[in-house]
Amino acid sequence: MGAITLNEHTGAWIVDVEECIGCSDCVEACSFGGIVFDEELGVPLKCDLCGGEPECVAMCPTGALQLVS
Ligand code: SF4
Ligand code: SF4
Numbered sequence: 737m738g739a740i741t742l743n744e745h746t747g748a749w750i751v752d753v754e755e756c757i758g759c760s761d762c763v764e765a766c767s768f769g770g771i772v773f774d775e776e777l778g779v780p781l782k783c784d785l786c787g788g789e790p791e792c793v794a795m796c797p798t799g800a801l802q803l804v805s
Contacts, residue, residue: 746788747805753779 739755740762742748751762758778763771771782785803786792793801 743784746785748783748785748788750784751780751782753777756780 737755737757737759739752739757740749741752743750756779758773758780760773760780762780762782763773771780773779774781790801790803793803
């Protein structure tokens with residue numbers, strides 16, 4: 737459906753829930769489990785890099801997470 741597009745600013749692939757038809761093909765396609773399907777919302781959920789400033793990186797107490805491009 738073309739519902740997943742690249743955000744050129746952050747480098748994240750973003751799901752447009754207005755275009756998504758909830759088929760779950762993207763969930764099946766990701767071999768890393770990087771996309772999960774929200775049954776209540778009827779749309780896939782994935783990392784959006786928090787708009788380019790990842791909260792998980794900021795919160796990691798050991799610095800084990802890094803954002804690399
Ligand atoms: S569920 Fe995934 S593959 Fe299906 S339309 Fe939505 S974004 Fe595209
Ligand atoms: S906290 Fe980390 S994993 Fe979650 S959306 Fe933000 S960048 Fe992605």
